[in-house]
Amino acid sequence: MVEHVAARTPADQQRVLDYWTPQRMAKALPIGLLGLATSDKGLLGDLTGGRALPSLPGGRGPAAGQALPGRTAQPAEPRHHAAAAPSTGTVGSRWGSGGLVARTTGRVFLTVAGADFVCSASTVRSANKDLVVTAGHCVKDGAGEWAANWTFVPGYGSGGKAPFGQYTARRMFVAGPWSRSGDDNYDIGMVALATSRGRHVADVVGTQEIAFNTPRGGQAFGFGYPADPPYNGSHLVYCAGRLRDDPHKQTRDQGLGCAMTAGSSGGPWMTRFDPRTGKGTITSLSSFKYSDDQRTMYGPYLGDAAKALYTMAGRA
Secondary structure (H helix, E strand, O other), X not given: XXXXXXXXXXXXXXXXXXXXXXXXXXXXXXXXXXXXXXOOOEEEXXXXXOOOOOOOOXXXXXXXXXXXXXXXXXXXXXXXXXXXXXXXXXXXXXXXXXXXXXXXXXXXXXXXXXXXXXXXXXXXXXXXXXXXXEOHHHOEOOOOOEOEEEEEEEOOEHHXXXXXXXXXXXXXXXXHHXXXXXXXXXXXXXXXXXXXXXXXXXXXXXXXXEOOOOOOOOEEEXXXXXXXXXXXXXXXXXXXXXXXXXXXOOOOOEEEEOOXXXXXXXXXXXXXXEOOOOEEEEEEEOXXXXXXXXXXXXXXXXXXXXXXXXXXXXXX
């Protein structure tokens, strides 16, 4: 495990909160899902919405000559993404059923290489009542730098609303293989948050359970805040379906049919999920897509390394 001390003092935390003005939040770009080509050549797709950056989270750049898709401001979501009764088989629908998941899932705002980005994350039960889980590439640029100005907004609403407050990172954790080489099998990040108005995030919004070394396969629900078209980052979106192993066998990850776009990185995947209550058990998170299959999301298998990471971060 590798640890980074973020905004620990009240002054540091206030500086981060002051940094994220509504204007900065609105302009933040969605961090792309890590992209893999089936030929083993790394790609990052849908990262910057057409803007060039000095470096890219995940430590990879787009393939030579690859055009990054354009991004329009606040695009309208298509009709088939409108809120509906929860389905056990969807590749990307707006979550309109409320429940615990609508509070525990949120948007993350962060800065990497001088550029502002957004990801997704979820609170998780922990001893310190401060823990969220997200993707490793939403915390640290692989073997590169740590994210700065890291802030979690649970239950994020349209128009930049923060109904449960904003929580800055005080300590950040990633697995060693991710920090050393950006190993996709370990694209997991844990962040211990500071309190907001003296209250722990778990006491304000609640938490989801988390489990490790669980049986592979089965039904799962994935959640996040995709921000590239046809989504705009204003609403919680979910995918649901059966998990399957990586058919290319490049990772130990599992795939979920899911058309969510950039900005959903780090969003929780839950098994034993009850749509009536919004409660489930986190067993993975949104990490990457293969360049030739944009309708399947892949998430890391939470094994012993993730469990050790959780134990350390939960006591921070």
